[in-house]
Amino acid sequence: MTKPLTRRSACPHDCPSTCALEIDVVDSGTIGRVRGAKDNAYTDGVICAKVARYAERTNHPDRLTRPLVQTGPKGSGQFAEIGWDEALDRVVEAFVAAEAEFGAQSVYPYNYAGTMGLVQRDGIHRLRHVKGYSRQFDTICTNPAWTGFIAGTGRLAGPDPREIDSSDCVVIWGTNAAATQINVLTHAVAARKSRGATIVAVDVYETETVKQADLKLILRPGTDAALACAVMHVLFRDGYADRAYMAKFADCPDELEAHVANRSPDWAASVTGLAVEDIEAFAKLVGTTNRTYLRLGYGFTRQRNGAIAMHAAASIATVAGLWQYEGGGAFHNNGAIYELNMAMVTGADAVDHTTRRLDQSRLGAILTGDEDALLGGPPVKAMLIQNTNPVSVCPEQELVKRGFARDDLFVCVHEQFMTETARMADILLPATMFVEHDDIYKGGGHQYLLLGPKLVEAPGDCRSNHEVHVELAKRLGAEHKGFGMSEREHIDWMLRNSGRGSLAELEAAGWIDCQPPFEKAHYLDGFAYPDGKFRFKPDWTKVKANNNGPMGPWEAIPALPDQWDVIDAATDAHPFRLVTAPARSFLNSTFNETPGSLKKEGHPTVFVHPEDAGPLGIGEGMRVRLANDQGAVVVRARLFDGIRRGVVVSEGLWPNEAFEDGQGINTLTSAEPIAPYGGVAFHDTRISLAPAQPLA
Ligand SMILES: Nc1nc2c(c(=O)[nH]1)N[C@H]1C(S)=C(S)[C@@H](COP(=O)(O)OP(=O)(O)OC[C@H]3O[C@@H](n4cnc5c(=O)[nH]c(N)nc54)[C@H](O)[C@@H]3O)O[C@H]1N2
Ligand SMILES: Nc1nc2c(c(=O)[nH]1)N[C@H]1C(S)=C(S)[C@@H](COP(=O)(O)OP(=O)(O)OC[C@H]3O[C@@H](n4cnc5c(=O)[nH]c(N)nc54)[C@H](O)[C@@H]3O)O[C@H]1N2
Ligand code: SF4
Numbered sequence: 001m002t003k004p005l006t007r008r009s010a011c012p013h014d015c016p017s018t019c020a021l022e023i024d025v026v027d028s029g030t031i032g033r034v035r036g037a038k039d040n041a042y043t044d045g046v047i048c049a050k051v052a053r054y055a056e057r058t059n060h061p062d063r064l065t066r067p068l069v070q071t072g073p074k075g076s077g078q079f080a081e082i083g084w085d086e087a088l089d090r091v092v093e094a095f096v097a098a099e100a101e102f103g104a105q106s107v108y109p110y111n112y113a114g115t116m117g118l119v120q121r122d123g124i125h126r127l128r129h130v131k132g133y134s135r136q137f138d139t140i141c142t143n144p145a146w147t148g149f150i151a152g153t154g155r156l157a158g159p160d161p162r163e164i165d166s167s168d169c170v171v172i173w174g175t176n177a178a179a180t181q182i183n184v185l186t187h188a189v190a191a192r193k194s195r196g197a198t199i200v201a202v203d204v205y206e207t208e209t210v211k212q213a214d215l216k217l218i219l220r221p222g223t224d225a226a227l228a229c230a231v232m233h234v235l236f237r238d239g240y241a242d243r244a245y246m247a248k249f250a251d252c253p254d255e256l257e258a259h260v261a262n263r264s265p266d267w268a269a270s271v272t273g274l275a276v277e278d279i280e281a282f283a284k285l286v287g288t289t290n291r292t293y294l295r296l297g298y299g300f301t302r303q304r305n306g307a308i309a310m311h312a313a314a315s316i317a318t319v320a321g322l323w324q325y326e327g328g329g330a331f332h333n334n335g336a337i338y339e340l341n342m343a344m345v346t347g348a349d350a351v352d353h354t355t356r357r358l359d360q361s362r363l364g365a366i367l368t369g370d371e372d373a374l375l376g377g378p379p380v381k382a383m384l385i386q387n388t389n390p391v392s393v394c395p396e397q398e399l400v401k402r403g404f405a406r407d408d409l410f411v412c413v414h415e416q417f418m419t420e421t422a423r424m425a426d427i428l429l430p431a432t433m434f435v436e437h438d439d440i441y442k443g444g445g446h447q448y449l450l451l452g453p454k455l456v457e458a459p460g461d462c463r464s465n466h467e468v469h470v471e472l473a474k475r476l477g478a479e480h481k482g483f484g485m486s487e488r489e490h491i492d493w494m495l496r497n498s499g500r501g502s503l504a505e506l507e508a509a510g511w512i513d514c515q516p517p518f519e520k521a522h523y524l525d526g527f528a529y530p531d532g533k534f535r536f537k538p539d540w541t542k543v544k545a546n547n548n549g550p551m552g553p554w555e556a557i558p559a560l561p562d563q564w565d566v567i568d569a570a571t572d573a574h575p576f577r578l579v580t581a582p583a584r585s586f587l588n589s590t591f592n593e594t595p596g597s598l599k600k601e602g603h604p605t606v607f608v609h610p611e612d613a614g615p616l617g618i619g620e621g622m623r624v625r626l627a628n629d630q631g632a633v634v635v636r637a638r639l640f641d642g643i644r645r646g647v648v649v650s651e652g653l654w655p656n657e658a659f660e661d662g663q664g665i666n667t668l669t670s671a672e673p674i675a676p677y678g679g680v681a682f683h684d685t686r687i688s689l690a691p692a693q694p695l696a
């Protein structure tokens with residue numbers, strides 16, 4: 001057998017690591033092993049297990065390979081094959097009919113980040129804008145986290161993530177990096193090995209990340225701001241606060257000092273459930289370690305007070321002056337560094353800013369005709385869905401299902417698998433996977449732009465997202481230069497118009513390091529506010545984040561970092577707090593179809609503390625019912641003492657059919673927007689817990 005050719009690529013999935021890959025190409029239609037690129041300084045040869053066995057996914061027997069039309073009632077799963085032309089004609093017919101009767105905004109192209117490739121992910125906006133279809137307000141993932149970080153720094157960027165290698169203390173806060181972005185842990189462990197760095201993990205249960213930490217802080221969900229305030233209290237109290245730095249780089253250090261004077265470790269212990277000694281030890285560690293790198297994740301921002309918690313945690317770096325040191329500072333995401341010109345891909349020149357922007361996370365309310373969710377506009381009558389599986393991943397799953405069951409709603413889903421959303425489609429189109437199309441990717445958790453070229457032919461009749469946009473545009477009479485360009489031409493245009501070279505240069509190099517100079521990344525030339533100062537006291541109505549204007553109870557946001565009691569606190573009727581954390585072997589609902597991942601994960605479970613389980617008569621492996629006012633879900637109990645009493649954790653977005661009654665975990669989560677700019681409090685749900693009665 002000849003040795004397979006090894007080609008460079010990039011992981012397309014919705015993960016901050018955006019790994020640089022090396023892929024063995026076995027033949028024109030088959031990939032073999034997938035490895036992390038050793039010569040990429042962030043990936044450093046390490047990738048997660050689920051992508052290492054990607055051939056399982058590309059060669060999966062259940063892949064969609066032909067266009068399908070639903071022939072039975074919606075959701076019946078009865079489909080018949082049809083040709084591409086007929087399928088596209090039917091989509092166009094439905095879109096034109098909706099537009100004629102209810103206006104263009106009754107068509108709602110709905111997408112997210114199943115691929116993070118900028119051409120395949122964002123090209124749908126060009127079709128949307130040129131046709132005047134409803135716009136989308138992206139809230140489901142990043143909004144609270146980005147808002148909270150930007151509130152302080154003014155900019156979504158921070159110290160080079162590779163500097164973790166030269167840190168003396170790495171704080172992995174509210175992210176289960178071992179599962180969700182392995183490279184953070186790789187670099188932290190490298191720093192521990194080479195220079196004795198201390199690893200701190202802040203989470204709500206003993207995750208694989210927490211297990212590897214030297215200091216394990218397991219607090220009550222939604223109380224991170226209390227911990228942050230107590231740390232700042234100690235920094236001021238014990239002389240660790242860098243007053244000279246703050247005089248130059250912070251808006252109101254004196255006010256903050258007075259404010260946290262009574263946010264003592266004792267107080268924080270009563271809020272968070274942590275031991276006073278642990279809070280003191282953590283604060284002292286930060287106060288005495290200049291090279292402390294706060295690696296702030298998404299998890300702790302999926303609480304109703306999440307944006308405020310993120311801002312409070314980032315504020316620690318300013319009080320201690322950590323930003324000044326190599327291997328020091330706070331980092332969440334590097335989104336702001338790339339400054340890519342996305343205009344050709346997204347059709348930015350065609351945007352009409354008066355067109356409504358529907359909140360992605362409120363899809364259930366939108367599809368069931370809630371006037372507020374529809375922003376006063378027409379009902380949604382037709383949809384094109386790409387790169388997302390809302391029937392599984394959206395909150396208020398019952399409402400979402402009811403919406404998709406509407407007979408007067410036309411849905412076209414473009415997918416790789418028969419997801420629960422695909423099952424609801426009127427027309428279902430087969431999509432290529434990343435090794436079967438060209439695209440460009442940018443790292444959120446690092447600083448590279450990477451190319452992911454087409455390496456093999458797709459099976460059957462699969463087409464890329466871009467090809468679908470082009471074909472629909474042709475039939476709908478949507479005109480834009482971008483529809484006449486290939487994927488490669490788009491990549492080249494984007495790079496050339498962003499001062500980032502050309503496709504040929506990227507192709508030769510594989511990736512481009514976009515890291516800004518040290519001074520800028522560490523904000524030593526000032527934070528991104530006109531006066532150059534970090535905001536301890538931000539104007540939450542003016543944070544430069546993705547927004548539809550302030551929402552949620554934003555007027556009650558505390559002026560300075562503080563514990564904000566707006567979470568879904570436990571009650572007598574619903575005494576447990578549910579966290580719906582990611583599973584290591586799935587990526588959202590992706591990979592919940594691959595044999596390797598399913599084998600590792602088993603079946604849907606919930607972690608329960610043995611002392612909570614005992615009095616309820618719940619034993620290991622028993623069927624239990626989690627319930628709240630929105631509905632109920634049945635899973636198996638796993639007794640686990642690495643969790644606080646009163647908290648339960650269910651990992652993973654399983655196929656809904658893996659649950660009894662088909663009720664997935666998002667049956668329980670709320671779509672109530674997080675202040676100030678929306679987002680979903682996925683880890684902030686009070687529930688009742690009881691043994692499930694046997695099915696009749
Ligand atoms: N294996 C795997 N990898 C993934 C994903 C996946 O589903 N599986 N999802 C991808 C996506 S889309 C994203 S956005 C990222 C997200 O990755 P992360 O930044 O890791 O965020 P989350 O996955 O929401 O949650 C991470 C952790 O937050 C903890 N947490 C929940 N509430 C709190 C709290 O109040 N305080 C604290 N301190 N911790 C809390 C949870 O217990 C969990 O361990 O990961 C990506 N990578
Ligand atoms: N309970 C709970 N719910 C959550 C979360 C949680 O922590 N807890 N996390 C939330 C977060 S952070 C996020 S980001 C969302 C993510 O939710 P989604 O964006 O829906 O992510 P996935 O479930 O991975 O689904 C992506 C889909 O895109 C498809 N896909 C991949 N590549 C392509 C392509 O090139 N073309 C087309 N047409 N399709 C493609 C995949 O097959 C897959 O079905 O889920 C959210 N939901
Ligand atoms: S760690 Fe994330 S970016 Fe890297 S291969 Fe796995 S899913 Fe892809």
Ligand SMILES: [Mo]
Pocket residue numbers: 014140141142
């Ligand atoms: Mo996400």
